[in-house]
Amino acid sequence: MAYENNSGPDDIFERRESRVRSYCRAFPDLFRSARGAEMVADDGRYYIDFLSGCSTLNYGHNHPELKRALIEYISADGVAHGLDMHTEAKARFLEALERYVLVPRKMDYCAMFPGPTGANAVEAAIKIARKVTGRTNIVAFTNGFHGMTLGALSLTGNSGKREGAGIPLTGVSHEPYCGYFGDEADTADQLDQRLSDPSSGIDKPAAIIAETVQGEGGLNVASDVWLRQIERIAHKHGALLIIDDIQAGIGRAGGFFSFERAGIRPDIVTLAKSLSGFGLPLALTLIRPQYDQWKPGEHNGTFRGNNHAFVTAARALELFWADNTFELEIARKAARLRSALKEIAESSPFASHVKGRGMMTGIEMRSGDIASEICGECFKNGLIIETSGGQGEVVKVLAPLNIPDSELDAGLAVLADAARAVAARHKKSVA
Numbered sequence: 001m002a003y004e005n006n007s008g009p010d011d012i013f014e015r016r017e018s019r020v021r022s023y024c025r026a027f028p029d030l031f032r033s034a035r036g037a038e039m040v041a042d043d044g045r046y047y048i049d050f051l052s053g054c055s056t057l058n059y060g061h062n063h064p065e066l067k068r069a070l071i072e073y074i075s076a077d078g079v080a081h082g083l084d085m086h087t088e089a090k091a092r093f094l095e096a097l098e099r100y101v102l103v104p105r106k107m108d109y110c111a112m113f114p115g116p117t118g119a120n121a122v123e124a125a126i127k128i129a130r131k132v133t134g135r136t137n138i139v140a141f142t143n144g145f146h147g148m149t150l151g152a153l154s155l156t157g158n159s160g161k162r163e164g165a166g167i168p169l170t171g172v173s174h175e176p177y178c179g180y181f182g183d184e185a186d187t188a189d190q191l192d193q194r195l196s197d198p199s200s201g202i203d204k205p206a207a208i209i210a211e212t213v214q215g216e217g218g219l220n221v222a223s224d225v226w227l228r229q230i231e232r233i234a235h236k237h238g239a240l241l242i243i244d245d246i247q248a249g250i251g252r253a254g255g256f257f258s259f260e261r262a263g264i265r266p267d268i269v270t271l272a273k274s275l276s277g278f279g280l281p282l283a284l285t286l287i288r289p290q291y292d293q294w295k296p297g298e299h300n301g302t303f304r305g306n307n308h309a310f311v312t313a314a315r316a317l318e319l320f321w322a323d324n325t326f327e328l329e330i331a332r333k334a335a336r337l338r339s340a341l342k343e344i345a346e347s348s349p350f351a352s353h354v355k356g357r358g359m360m361t362g363i364e365m366r367s368g369d370i371a372s373e374i375c376g377e378c379f380k381n382g383l384i385i386e387t388s389g390g391q392g393e394v395v396k397v398l399a400p401l402n403i404p405d406s407e408l409d410a411g412l413a414v415l416a417d418a419a420r421a422v423a424a425r426h427k428k429s430v431a
């Protein structure tokens with residue numbers, strides 16, 4: 001039976017769903033189906049998706065090969081839920097991870113499956129870092145976003161999110177990220193000085209956690225040099241380096257891991273979002289073997305080991321990461337995206353500059369209100385796109401990595417029109 005979409009008091013979402021809902025407020029339509037970079041509403045209206053489940057659908061919606069693998073597995077009564085028992089699906093995923101990701105990069109990590117969300121991968125990362133070092137404090141960075149559970153939220157900068165905690169969020173020092181004080185200030189060096197000074201007031205950290213490109217925090221990019229400094233500083237001060245690659249990883253910022261180009265070797269890496277490749281929940285905390293000091297079951301969870309997600313994740317690794325073809329294609333598309341965004345930014349009186357890296361690039365606008373008005377205008381014209389940043393001032397493109405050029409261009413044309421329309425509206429209201 002088709003659902004009657006309306007937004008009055010008779011609307012089931014208005015009547016029953018918690019006020020906490022958020023994306024549906026920015027994109028108020030009723031979606032029925034989705035394929036590739038397109039979402040279709042109940043009335044048949046098409047949208048181009050430049051949000052991709054916040055980087056969860058890097059290979060697009062319902063990728064046919066992943067769907068086929070999943071349907072075959074379900075049809076054969078493959079184990080759907082097995083706690084963390086050994087299953088064929090898990091074995092195949094671990095083999096694919098080893099073969100296509102770890103061995104070619106000469107990386108040696110234990111794969112820990114926490115609960116299936118990014119926040120849970122982060123919780124596991126900071127718990128093991130604290131256990132291994134016997135220290136409490138964690139260094140996190142301004143504008144960092146690491147999830148909404150209490151531990152992950154304590155690492156997150158955004159005050160709007162932190163206010164929801166209901167208790168003090170402690171045990172974390174928030175330090176300035178790369179470029180926070182402009183290009184001249186070396187925030188890594190400042191961190192080193194503060195950690196070296198016994199009177200600085202910072203407790204020696206168990207870990208330093210960073211994103212290489214801050215997804216929710218406004219597409220701020222850490223330079224490769226800064227990342228190498230942070231790795232050195234972590235080790236100099238006896239702390240573990242955690243890279244949260246939940247949003248920037250799996251091709252979004254370039255390579256499978258966003259930190260590969262910097263040549264660093266984090267002690268712990270967190271992955272989730274696009275790991276299953278199909279939008280199925282799956283999270284992974286990769287731990288250097290010497291730090292895998294858990295007691296059996298010490299970080300538990302009913303939904304560790306989502307076998308359906310293992311099936312699609314293994315197939316996605318095989319399809320996209322067996323060689324560097326996909327990575328080269330991402331680089332080509334990212335260059336196309338960046339040059340189109342530059343053109344839009346140059347012609348908009350409200351744009352400041354283009355930010356981000358790879359296929360997580362956007363335009364910083366003069367204010368959050370302008371950015372949100374532009375995204376609203378895009379939605380009216382069939383494009384799903386969101387803002388990010390401390391004030392929501394960045395219009396952020398997170399298109400699927402395999403979006404056809406024609407669709408990427410079509411979405412960017414909608415964005416260009418929206419930027420023009422918003423500029424014209426404001427010019428009129430000033431005149």
Ligand SMILES: Cc1ncc(COP(=O)(O)O)c(C=O)c1O
Pocket residue numbers: 054117118119120122145146147148211215216244245246247248272273
């Ligand atoms: C960098 C980063 N870490 C952690 C998370 C939390 O992931 P989840 O929403 O799956 O808990 C996010 C989500 O946006 C993220 O971008």
